[in-house]
């Protein structure tokens with residue numbers, strides 16, 4: 001479940017707001033997004049993948065929101081590791097981390113469309 005947004009790293013790009021399938025974040029003009037609905041997090045790690053600033057930390061626990069402090073997370077060396085080991089974005093060309101995870105973009109895009117469309121009117 002989403003645990004932290006490290007504001008000093010955040011570039012206000014709002015990509016996490018746009019990508020999150022559970023609408024956990026609220027955009028704020030010229031400021032880091034607000035973790036408005038953390039308990040709705042689905043632990044999908046998409047926000048970590050898309051955060052080029054490595055400003056987000058998602059804890060692997062699905063059921064409970066783990067309380068961790070920012071210093072511990074900074075010192076852990078975990079920030080950005082999920083992106084790197086997924087061969088995402090700037091890591092896509094690095095043979096050490098190459099895989100097919102980047103193909104998930106199609107799935108995420110479809111999910112965003114569905115979430116934004118709201119409940120279906122079909123029976």
Ligand code: SF4
Nearest residue numbers: 010011013014016051
């Ligand atoms: S994706 Fe990362 S840098 Fe961009 S707004 Fe979200 S937390 Fe900040």
Ligand code: SF4
Nearest residue numbers: 020041042044045047
């Ligand atoms: S892990 Fe997934 S559901 Fe949770 S905040 Fe990030 S993008 Fe949203």
